[in-house]
Amino acid sequence: MCTTNRKRCSRRATSVGFPSVAGGIHRQLFAALLCLWLALAGVHAHAAGTPGSTIDISSAEATLEPDGLPAQRRWVQLPFRWDHEFPGLGGKATYRIDLPAAAVPGDEPAALLMSGAGNQVAISFNDALVASFGTLGVPKHDATKSNLLVPVPAVLHRTGQPQSLVVRTTIQRQRGAGLASVQYGTEASLAALYRDRQSWRNTSAIVYAVSLLLMGGIAGGLWLRQRDALYGCFALAALSGVARNLDRVWPDVPIPWPLWGAVVAVCYACHIGLIARFVLLVLERNPPWLVRSIHAALALSVTLACASFAFARPSLWTAGLVVLQLTSIVCLPYVVYGALVDRRRIAGVLMAAGTLAILAGAHDLLLVRMGLFGGADFTLTAHAMFFFVMILAGLVVERYSRTVADYRALNTNLAARVAEREDQLRSAFETVRQQNQEQAVLLERQRIMREIHDGVGSQLVGLLNVVTQAKPDRAVIEEHVKLALDEMRMAVDSLQPTHDDLPTVLATLRYRLQPRLDAAGIELVWDVEVIPPLEPFAARAALQLQRILLEAFTNVLKHAAATRIVMHASWHGDETPSLVRIVLTDNGRGLPTAPPGGGHRGHGIANMHARAQSIGARLQIETVDPATGGARMQLDWPCARA
Template identity: 40%
Template structure:
């Protein structure tokens, strides 16, 4: 078999750019002939899978003991390499679509024993290709290992470690943006956090030869991830300059639908031009977003827009170069792509811009917080001043109400008694009647004074004071007092008004005992009751062993009405029981927390009536 090959020597290495090709596309006739390398399968048979054999020749080598090898800038999709008829290297299994050797350059050491110093050596490269996978063969280089291995390593690092750098940068900035979005739900952070995983999938696909899914499903997923990544970056850029409006949102979904259709056409139906069109379509929103950012930078002098324009210039230029020189031009197959490193620089700059934006927001929020704190402090001071004034006004109002109450009590109590006393004097009544009214006036005065004294909710003290006032008068008439006051709980609602009403109510009962009961003993009792089905209350009782009353009709009159009104004023219940020859009992049930009821209290009659219970 005659092997045709063109070998170009350069710097001690040989580049082989002519091969005898045997092409076997599926669904099309086989073909053989010379091809110029690089040879791109998708250009020759778009949408078809198949196999190819490329026969080349290696020039004679001097027996100098120098190690030599083959450097393939691009070969695939699955490949086997034979030198002198012996298999010396392979990547993947021919026809297994999960493997793709085109993702990285290939270095193959050639054993010296397979090379000849006098004649050419046959080199055969067998490949299996899948549609829309950019398979085929770039021009291999043959020469000393010391010369070619550094070239291979440089390209490998540029291509593979560039992808690693992009994935790491996307992961770092994506996590930061996601955390910031979680804090304040601002869309600009959400767009970047969302685009990062799609970009990581696209660029990370270069890092493993064996895909998790077969072709073309995996190719469609990776391609669609790239389109989503780029469109979300456009949304991020527009949101960064404040132009992510309704039109941008609608355009995003329209472009996403168009890109999805082209991806399906390219990978689902095996049409390479669809994927090329999808890549070309991505430049439309990219240039539009750049134009919007440039306008904001020139007109509004917006810092984010200026930074975005500077950061986007390099990746857009790199993407345009890769599209024209690698995707469109067949002669450039095997060249290095600049987009990953340009993308890494863009991502890092955007990460810095995101952090700087957040720092400005934090400073703005801190300034706003400090301003609010100062306003709150001023407001607190104003409220404190207002509260102090209200306290002062409340104290003055309380003092005024207390003075009015004292004046009213003196007027209604002592005043009415003095008026009655003057009336009796004018009528020439007896000394006994005058003395009785004078004592009544004195009792009213004493009760008004006693009501002012603080008792701290202690009802027993009020009763003791009343006993002290009444004891001499009761003893003068020969009436003994049976004191049965238990230890009582504090009554929080025991105000001076309430004390005065209790004193007057009980004084009315004592006065009736002195005037009408003809008793020798009066029992005064006080206890606390808290039984089931009723609220806790205090029970006060004044019971005598006098003559009692013959019928309930004798319980009427102005005196009883006054007692009931006083009990109602303090929320108490009044009960009077009497029977002929068995004495009379006045019972007052005083709730622990009575409802404040303040009906008008009728003034006592100016003259003492002659009947029982006046």
């Protein structure tokens, strides 16, 4: 276990709506300790009482046969503890009891009640076997772990004569065997007493075992998540305490004796030692010498427990219990100091629980195990140690309340900081939005200026050159004016929102060119297939596409002498990458041959290729048929589907 000192919390745990949660928990724990201790005293007092219709048997004639020693026959007082008479030895014992004739109940059924006998028991009444618990000589069953109620059939009673009761037992070493108190009377009165004793004896052990298992599991889970030594220590202490409580009510343990006895003793030593360590962790007082002393005492007591059962020396385990008791007593001053000097409520609760545990341990060690001061046949340590389960539950609730309060304060602080940050981000976002809007307006203005300069401006410059000639050609002037108007119209069209609709862009171009084609007597076949919505494309891309098609139509009007133009547009999503294909075909004279000497045909086709390259498209212009003429322009424009 970790022995590092942890910082003490500097403020009390409070929660909204639950002021002083820690104080309330501590008061409840004090009240629970007092009530449970009073209940213990009351139950044992009630169990010790005997109904008036029964008789108590205080002595018996015993034949004792310890292993390796001569048999003895003598009178013994009940309850009789075999381990006190023959420590470290097993054997056999037969108890003979003569019941007076007056002890026979009237017309009511009779019964025997034994607080414990064994380890294996066979009971005879007037030479007739009436009950057996386990098989004599077979150590699998232990009858000492429960009260024994034995109904006696009425036919076995001898009217007016003493009744003979014989109890035969077999004993395993260090198993707490013997013969406890024996009562004889009416079955109704003894059955009620049996139920009270059995309920207290079995129910309390089962409740303690389940509670330790549950709280040990919870503490273990908390340790896995938080790695807090306090939770880890209690988890080990609680789980090791389960074995001792189960042993009190489990008569048929599958593990052979004395191995099971060693397991229970080791678990009990770990339970006591780790509870002492748990108390120091709760107080957050971990003096190194005391921590090392607890670890050494725990290791020593475990070693003594194993050696005791291995070598049949009960005194070794008794020495281990003394070591654990002294260790608990050494830890008590630190608890008292925390309660009386530091005024810590949890220290007060631990002082009460620790004092009860030490007193219960002294009772079990001196009276039950050693048989001093008249002895006792019931233990108290299991009841006293259960208080620490309640203390851990209170600590978990207290820490949870403190954590909830801390989280609420943290959430409030975070909410305020988030709101402040949101205001800052909102202001920054508004500033960026305005800057982006201004930037977009500026870029669009610059684009329009470039388009007007490159398109309309170049046409007007050409028109100016023609006009300044001595004899300007009217047809040339008209052509330049029309081209300038087309450039102006396309620039205006590029400003209209098309919503990335390519058919609309093409339809707008058709609307602008249709009058010129009609005037030239050229038939336009418009074949545009269904094109799905495309990913957004820039206005500049739409304008470049219109200029490529405008140049193609202008070349047909000026040079092809065609009478028919077919415009076909289609979507090719199965190709990689997907693309829009636009094909323009005329029935004119075709492309002119290249000039001699490798000269250029003109700047129109070169400009078309440059514009296609600027939007990532591939342009191909060719003659349809060298014999019949005709030209075809194919534009493949890669586009992604929306």
